[in-house]
Amino acid sequence: xxxxxxxxxxxxxxxxxxxxxxxxxxxxxxxxxxxxxxxxxxxxxxxxxxxxxxxxxxxxxxxxxxxxxxxxxxxxxxxxxxxxxxxxxxxxxxxxxxxxxxxxxxxxxxxxxxxxxxxx
Amino acid sequence: xxxxxxxxxxxxxxxxxxxxxxxxxxxxxxxxxxxxxxxxxxxxxxxxxxxxxxxxxxxxxxxxxxxxxxxxxxxxxxxxxxxxxxxxxxxxxxxxxxxxxxxxxxxxxxxxxxxxxxxxxxxxxxxxxxxxxxxxxxxxxxxxxxxxxxxxxxxxxxxxxxxxxxxxxxxxxxxxxxxxxxxxxxxxxxxxxxxxxxxxxxxxxxxxxxxxxxxxxxxxxxxxxxxxxxxxxxxxxxxxxxxxxxxxxxxxxxxxxxxxxxxxxxxxxxxxxxxxxxxxxxxxxxxxxxxxxxxxxxxxxxxxxxxxxxxxxxxxxxxxxxxxxxxxxxxxxxxxxxxxxxxxxxxxxxxxxxxxxxxxxxxxxxxxxxxxxxxxxxxxxxxxxxxxxxxxxxxxxxxxxxxxxxxxxxxxxxxxxxxxxxxxxxxxxxxxxxxxxxxxxxxxxxxxxxxxxxxxxxxxxxxxxxxxxxxxxxxxxxxxxxxxxxxxxxxxxxxxxxxxxxxxxxxxxxxxxxxxxxxxxxxxxxxxxxxxxxxxxxxxxxxxxxxxxxxxxxxxxxxxxxxxxxxxxxxxxxxxxxxxxxxxxxxxxxxxxxxxxxx
Numbered sequence: 001x002x003x004x005x006x007x008x009x010x011x012x013x014x015x016x017x018x019x020x021x022x023x024x025x026x027x028x029x030x031x032x033x034x035x036x037x038x039x040x041x042x043x044x045x046x047x048x049x050x051x052x053x054x055x056x057x058x059x060x061x062x063x064x065x066x067x068x069x070x071x072x073x074x075x076x077x078x079x080x081x082x083x084x085x086x087x088x089x090x091x092x093x094x095x096x097x098x099x100x101x102x103x104x105x106x107x108x109x110x111x112x113x114x115x116x117x118x119x120x
Numbered sequence: 121x122x123x124x125x126x127x128x129x130x131x132x133x134x135x136x137x138x139x140x141x142x143x144x145x146x147x148x149x150x151x152x153x154x155x156x157x158x159x160x161x162x163x164x165x166x167x168x169x170x171x172x173x174x175x176x177x178x179x180x181x182x183x184x185x186x187x188x189x190x191x192x193x194x195x196x197x198x199x200x201x202x203x204x205x206x207x208x209x210x211x212x213x214x215x216x217x218x219x220x221x222x223x224x225x226x227x228x229x230x231x232x233x234x235x236x237x238x239x240x241x242x243x244x245x246x247x248x249x250x251x252x253x254x255x256x257x258x259x260x261x262x263x264x265x266x267x268x269x270x271x272x273x274x275x276x277x278x279x280x281x282x283x284x285x286x287x288x289x290x291x292x293x294x295x296x297x298x299x300x301x302x303x304x305x306x307x308x309x310x311x312x313x314x315x316x317x318x319x320x321x322x323x324x325x326x327x328x329x330x331x332x333x334x335x336x337x338x339x340x341x342x343x344x345x346x347x348x349x350x351x352x353x354x355x356x357x358x359x360x361x362x363x364x365x366x367x368x369x370x371x372x373x374x375x376x377x378x379x380x381x382x383x384x385x386x387x388x389x390x391x392x393x394x395x396x397x398x399x400x401x402x403x404x405x406x407x408x409x410x411x412x413x414x415x416x417x418x419x420x421x422x423x424x425x426x427x428x429x430x431x432x433x434x435x436x437x438x439x440x441x442x443x444x445x446x447x448x449x450x451x452x453x454x455x456x457x458x459x460x461x462x463x464x465x466x467x468x469x470x471x472x473x474x475x476x477x478x479x480x481x482x483x484x485x486x487x488x489x490x491x492x493x494x495x496x497x498x499x500x501x502x503x504x505x506x507x508x509x510x511x512x513x514x515x516x517x518x519x520x521x522x523x524x525x526x527x528x529x530x531x532x533x534x535x536x537x538x539x540x541x542x543x544x545x546x547x548x549x550x551x552x553x554x555x556x557x558x559x560x561x562x563x564x565x566x567x568x569x570x571x572x573x574x575x576x577x578x579x580x581x582x583x584x585x586x587x588x589x590x591x592x593x594x595x596x597x598x599x600x601x602x603x604x605x606x607x608x609x610x611x612x613x614x615x616x617x618x619x620x621x622x623x624x625x626x627x628x629x630x631x632x633x634x635x636x637x638x639x640x641x642x643x644x645x646x647x648x649x650x651x652x653x654x655x656x657x658x659x660x661x662x663x664x665x666x667x668x669x670x671x672x673x674x675x676x677x678x679x680x681x682x683x684x685x686x687x688x689x690x691x692x693x694x695x696x697x698x699x700x701x702x703x704x705x706x707x708x709x710x711x712x713x714x715x716x717x718x719x
Contacts (some may be wrong), residue, residue, distance in 0.1 A: 015535060016619060016686035020678075021542035024549075038689050060531065062615075085534030102538035 005030035007053035014038040014061045025105035047072035055080035079115035168263035176201045189236045206235025220246035220259040241267040293383035297326045314357035362387050413509035435481030451477035469494045469502050487513045546678040571621035575614050582611040592624040607648035619690040626679035627661050636666035636703050655712050663703030672699040
């Protein structure tokens with residue numbers, strides 16, 4: 001039984017194909033995908049009210065940083081990981097694990113477990 | 121002389137009892153008168169005159185002997201040389217005496233330390249007296265005191281040697297003249313006028329070399345010290361002119377007042393000064409024309425010089441340079457850092473490198489990169505700094521843009537890899553035969569690459585919908601008239617262009633496999649409408665002439681996700697797949713936002 005089994009994980013990703021792939025990966029890890037959402041306003045609404053165990057946030061959504069969503073998650077102590085193609089200078093930023101694209105299910109699982117361990 | 125000596129000899133024979141001549145100044149008569157006159161003359165002379173016989177005894181001495189030796193001549197007469205002169209003086213003259221008594225006339229100069237009367241430098245002449253068969257009967261002696269003369273000569277020689285040593289040791293030309301002709305000179309002076317040896321100058325007219333000197337200007341005696349240097353022109357023998365200065369002094373040479381001039385060649389100095397002023401002019405020219413900003417400060421960081429470029433930057437007139445306070449143009453945020461660096465550099469006399477914003481004359485803030493180095497005087501004293509300012513505002517902006525661009529490119533490449541990874545996952549999932557999966561993946565990559573080609577050509581700005589459509593259809597290798605493309609010009613941002621290309625690729629692939637393009641007669645019509653005022657885009661993919669469709673496909677694969685979900689999401693709209701009997705009609709209704717960020 002996986003540690004992510006049955007966990008509700010929100011996915012914010014505006015690139016459809018990547019969202020598709022990440023969803024598939026999350027499902028393969030036993031998680032329940034909330035989304036995927038490709039818009040910041042929708043993601044923010046979910047982050048503020050939806051029951052969530054964790055989240056995967058793409059850093060750059062249509063040229064805008066997803067910091068507001070991250071802040072909303074932090075406010076509710078919901079652990080999350082950042083996914084970025086910009087190249088992470090450090091594997092963690094402010095205690096938040098960073099996933100460097102392209103990533104696979106293994107890396108995704110590791111980052112999520114790390115975030116949940118730190119947050120909980 | 122012989123005659124006189126004969127008489128003197130006779131007088132000498134008169135014996136010690138003869139009356140002394142000055143003791144008996146009786147009026148002379150005839151022969152006696154001649155003898156008296158001779159004696160008077162001999163006595164009047166300052167030199168010693170005597171007759172000495174073969175036994176070396178004085179037979180006659182003149183009055184000078186009394187003065188030299190402090191003895192009456194009566195006491196001297198009949199005494200030997202040894203008794204009167206003493207051992208030391210006698211030993212000195214004995215060899216000469218023997219030669220004289222042997223018949224030789226001789227003269228010599230020697231120093232004699234007399235028993236009475238001290239030491240004297242003397243010139244001595246001995247003349248032997250012969251008397252027929254008897255041979256040499258004695259000799260006449262003339263002894264002159266030359267002590268003072270010799271001493272003076274020695275002093276003169278010493279002083280002349282000293283003067284010559286001095287004159288040859290100096291680097292200045294020394295010349296001694298009498299107002300008209302050169303009496304002496306040193307080698308330097310000779311060389312200055314173009315001659316090798318000082319002797320070659322002696323006797324020439326001074327005015328030939330120094331025509332402008334006013335000879336008569338100095339009165340003897342009143343100008344015995346060197347006056348301040350006067351500048352004049354010297355004419356060399358070869359006609360060349362030298363700029364010289366000189367000082368003059370009166371000196372005494374051989375008892376005559378002469379003029380001494382010490383002459384200094386200024387030609388080299390003037391040439392150096394000229395070269396210096398030319399080099400300064402050259403520096404100014406270069407500095408003034410330089411496109412970079414140059415400055416020079418004093419030890420208190422005040423402006424001493426700023427070049428044209430920097431004066432233009434600050435809007436300062438050249439005459440206001442010294443009063444200009446440059447630190448007022450410094451950006452308040454950059455001021456502490458720059459002033460600290462400047463103070464540190466000046467304290468340790470070191471280099472300075474900094475970047476700070478300065479306000480230009482037109483009010484714009486410009487980033488200036490400054491490199492400065494300390495300046496030192498000839499004695500090593502710190503004079504201030506000299507520096508160069510370069511306006512790096514544009515360069516910094518370009519660097520920032522480049523950095524952003526590289527970062528953005530990195531992001532896109534990684535996103536692209538993530539998309540490729542996703543395509544691979546989607547293509548190789550499911551239970552289709554492996555060669556079909558591989559083929560699907562290959563054609564999807566091709567479509568992706570084609571879309572990127574277009575974006576690259578457009579520098580990742582915007583690309584037209586028609587071009588995207590044409591490139592996608594062209595990749596199908598179907599006859600061009602089987603797919604018609606119609607629509608107004610619409611520009612798509614990169615991300616939307618890629619998604620649309622991928623969706624069109626899935627539609628085309630489906631048409632080739634199952635739809636209108638799977639038969640010979642089938643056709644596809646792709647068209648779109650664009651309403652700029654609402655930015656609404658309506659796109660239609662209409663197939664006809666294909667195999668009749670009985671019912672919509674039951675299984676929805678990756679293709680339909682791409683078309684229905686991805687495209688809908690990308691265009692923020694609605695995608696409908698309508699499987700009509702005549703063929704598939706796919707309608708897309710979406711919106712393109714103005715000023716959308718490409719991503």
